[in-house]
Amino acid sequence: MRKEVIGPSQLFAMIVLFELGTALVVPIGLKSGHAVWLSILMALPGGVLLYLIYYDLYRQFPELIMSGYTQKILGKAIGWPLSLLYIPVLMFNGSRNLREAGDLLISSTYDRTPILVINAIMVIAVMYILNKGIEVFARTAEIYFWIIMIMGLVCNFIVIAAGLVDVKHLFPLQADDWWDALSSAYPSIWIFPFGELVCMTTVLPHFNKPRKAKRAGVMAVILSGLLLTFTHAIEISVLGENIYSRAAFPIYTTITLVNVANFIQRLDALVILTLIIGVFFKMSIYCYAATVITADLFKVQDYRKLVVPVGVIVLFSSFMSAENYTSHLNEGRAFLKYILPLLCAVIPILLFLVHHVRKRFGWYR
Amino acid sequence: MKVKMRGCLIAYLGLALSLTGCWNSRELNELAIVSGIGIDQGTKPGEYKVTFQVVIPSATATSQGANSGASPITIYTSNDHTVFGALRKTSKQASRQLFFAHTQLLVLGESIAKSGISGVLDIFERSHELRLNTAVLISRDTSAASILKVFTPQESIPSIGLSKKIQNTSNVWGENQRVDVFELINKMTGEGGFTVSGLRMIGNVEAGKKKSNLEQSDVETTITMGGQAVFKKGKLVTWIDGPEARGTDWILNKIIETNVDIDAGEQKKAVAVNVLLSRTGVKVELREGIPVFHVNVSEEGNINETKSSVDLSNTEEIIKLEEAMEKLTKAEIEQAFQAAQQTGVDYLNFGNELKRTHPNAWRTVENEWDQIFAKGTLDLKVEAYIRGTGMRLAPFMSPEK
Incomplete structure (x- = not known):
């Protein structure tokens, strides 16, 4: 089978869509009040740094996905179970994104449609595109990147043109606000949405020009960070x-x-569309990451065989994990505080350090 | 292979069936479109009396509905402890399900305004059908229900007429401001009090709710804007009218366009200046615990009418008129400020401004802000500019003079 490859602009589009996904729609970093936009800006350098760590690990092992090099770096005895840990977390996070999309659709428009139906339709689309392979997915991302950009531009322009923006809501920033902004930037916003890029470690091995992964990725993270900052600043200044x-x-x-x-x-339809597109890409990447890690760990030749089971698990956990939106949010808070930082930041940084120590001292056999 | 193809075909056809409709579909001819909602105090304590003004499309489609003889609207009223409860209870009277996405107007009765309006607004935020940009008005000396019953000339649907009325008068006169649910919620969650425009009925409901009311040039019952209701902690405390109301809007920077009649030398109120642009900047500071409110108004306008003999081609005369205009605006704003201090309610947004710019200073006065506000001093600066005099310079002189 021919190896699937993706180019720099496709990687760029995938990262931006992945970042914007749900972060555009749900309120993030609540502690910082009207300085949310500042916290996103503060978290951005951390996000770039995190991406550089993923990138460095990828350059060290250009052929391997995360679970592969985890086993190389830490040894099979530690690396294998540690990689196994990623599978449920990635699937759960994918299902959370699905839940958020489903809940917005229900509370905004489809008040009498069961969440199962809405979520199932989205999962079917995800399973379909993953079955077509990452290359098709990347090309789709390239197209939808422009659709999202144009819609975002139109929406922002109209909101500003309607005279709804009141900059008074954003300023002035007091000393306390800076502190609040910093405390909600790290770790909360740093991890969601920037830390979630850990999924991209499973996509990077398909990249055809390894040298360009750095530039494309960093640019994408910065662009998405700025877009998030701008959008959330607009939201606060209006509301x-x-x-x-x-x-x-x-x-x-x-x-x-x-x-x-x-x-x-x-x-409203524009926002709903933005959400559906964003969540589609975010969830697809989560499902893809979970699928290929599973395939890698259990030595399944063709990861496509696992797409349907993973999709079904994501679908069902999306509405079984929480009985209502409130408990969904509370779960998310705990998840973001205790589990995600470990997998998105602590383990990759650990891998990075261990790898470089081992390489430095020649501890690889 | 052939069997597989056939299987696929059947599956696709089956799937196609599921694409034909929406799960949530609600057809237009099964909906009762609500144009206005009125909320009054119910008969029992804690109950709301909710009135819905529902559009009858067949009667409005033909011009004004006057020919068909049927009323373009109908009224449903229900009592319940919650607004949503009343809304659902109305199904006992209505043949179609109420649909709220086109609601233009929310009228809050004086009774409910006096006992507190904080409970009634939640549904407007929470529901996806109700819109946050619905205009809110307070009925003055009458109930919200009777306001919604009265037909208005020109607009066949009264709620649309009233929401256009408030828009119109806040655009060109400035004694009222259009407040929608979104702004109202933002005001309620802020510090101090706030104002909402009022509605007044002239005449009586019995005449107004008949369509025959419209069959005369000078209608018997009509609804006009009537001042602004002052709220403190979500409860109506008093009303402000005339110059006080306009001065309030001036401080709040809500004047879009207005008219001031200024003195021309000896002749009182002889020149009409159409203010076309007005900007107000507010700064609040605490000096030894006493707030000082710096209000800077800059206004621009054109002379639209004069009954004086002032020579408007003379620059010095124009400067004098600008001074008179400044004086008049100042007097109006001071009057509004004193009225606010007398009621002891900071509906002039000064508290919010202090909180925003000096949060630490705000914390020291937060608890007794109403009393401290009443002691505050106003530092008012007005700059007025007259930019044009219309199609003539000097006014004409009649021969007998």
């Missing part, structure tokens, strides 16, 4: 701190307020 912090989906509330000359209004 004010109070409503922003209480809203389940602030971007949706923001867009419903648009009314230009009684003519341009009810643009």
Whole structure:
């Protein structure tokens, strides 16, 4: 079978879509109040650094995915179970994204449609594209990148043109605000959405120009960080701190307020589309990562055989993991605090250090 | 192979069936479109009396509905402990399910305003059907239910008429401001009080709710804007009118366009200046525990009418008029400020401004802000500019003078 390859612009598009995914829609970094935009900016350098660590590990082992080099670096006895740990976490995180999309769709438009139906339709699309392979997926990402960019541009322009933005909500920043911003930037925003890029370690081996992975990836992380900053700043400046912090989906509330000359209004569909596209890519990458790690660990030749089981597990855990949106959010808080930092930051940094120590002292046989 | 193809074909056809409709579909002819909602105090304590103004499309489709004889709207009223409860209870009276995405107006009755409105707004935020940009008005000296019953000339659906009225008057006169649910919630969650425009009924409901009311040039019952309701902690405390209301909007930087009648030398109120642009900047500081409110207004306008004999082609005369305009605006704003201090409610947004810019200073006065606000001093600066005099320079002189 021919090896599937992806190019720099496709990688760029995938990372941006992955980052924007749900982070655009749900409120992030609540502790920092009106300085959320500042915390995203503060977390951005950390995100870039984290990507560079993933990139370095990839350059050391250009043919291997994460589970492969974990076993090389730490030895099979530690590396194998540690890699196994990634599978449920990746699937669970994928299912959480699905849940958020499903819940927004239900609370905004489809109030009488069962969540199973909505989520199943999305999972079927994900399974389909993963069955077609990562190359097809990357090309799709390239197209949807422009769709998202154009929609984002239109939405932001209209919100500003409608005169809804009140910069007073963003300023002034007091000393306390800087501190709050920093404390919600690390680790919370650093991990979600930037740390989640750990999934990309399974995609990178397909990259055809290893030298360009650094530039494309770093640019993509910076662009998505800036877009997130801008969008959340707009949301706060429109809604004010109070409503922003209480809203389940602030971007949706923001867009419903648009009314230009009684003519341009009810643009909710654009937000819903953005969410569906973003979640589709984010969930696909999560499912892909879970699938290939499983295939690698259990020596399954063709990862495509595992796409359907993983998809079904993600689908069912999406609505079985929490009985309502409130408990979903609370679970997410604990998950973000205790589990994700370990897998997104601690383990990769550990791998990075151990690898370089072993290489330095020639401890590889 | 052939069997597989056939299997696929059947599966695809089966799937195609599921694409034909929406799970959530609600057809237009099964909906009762609600144009306005009114909320009053219910008969029992803790209950709301919720009134829905529902559009009857067949009666509005033909011009004004006057020809068909049927009323373009109908009214449903229900009592319940929650707004949503009342909404669902209305199904006992309505043949179609109420649909809220096109609600133009929310009228809060004076009764509910006096006992507190904080409970009624949640559904507007939480529901996906109700819109946050629905206009909110308070009915003055009457109930919200009776406001919604009255037909309005020109607009066949009264709620649309009223929401256009508030928009119109806040655009060109400035005594009222259009507040929507979103702004109202933001005001309620802020510090101090706030104001919402009021509605007044002239005439009586019995005449107004008949369509025959419209069959005369000078309608018997009509609804006009009536001042602004002052709220403190979500409860109506008093009303402000006229210059006080406009001065309040001036401080809040809500003046879009207005008219001021200024003195021309000896002649009182002789020149009408159309203010086309007005910007207000507010700064609040605490000096030894006493707040000082720095309000800077800069306004621009054109002279649209004069009944004086002032020579408007003379620059010095224009400067004098600008001074008179500044004086008048100042007087109006000071009047509004004193009125606010007398009520002891900071509906002028000064508390929020202090909190935003000096959060530490705010914390020291937070608890007794109302009393401290009443002691505060106003540092007012107004700059007025007259930019044009219309199609003539000097006014004409009648021969007998």
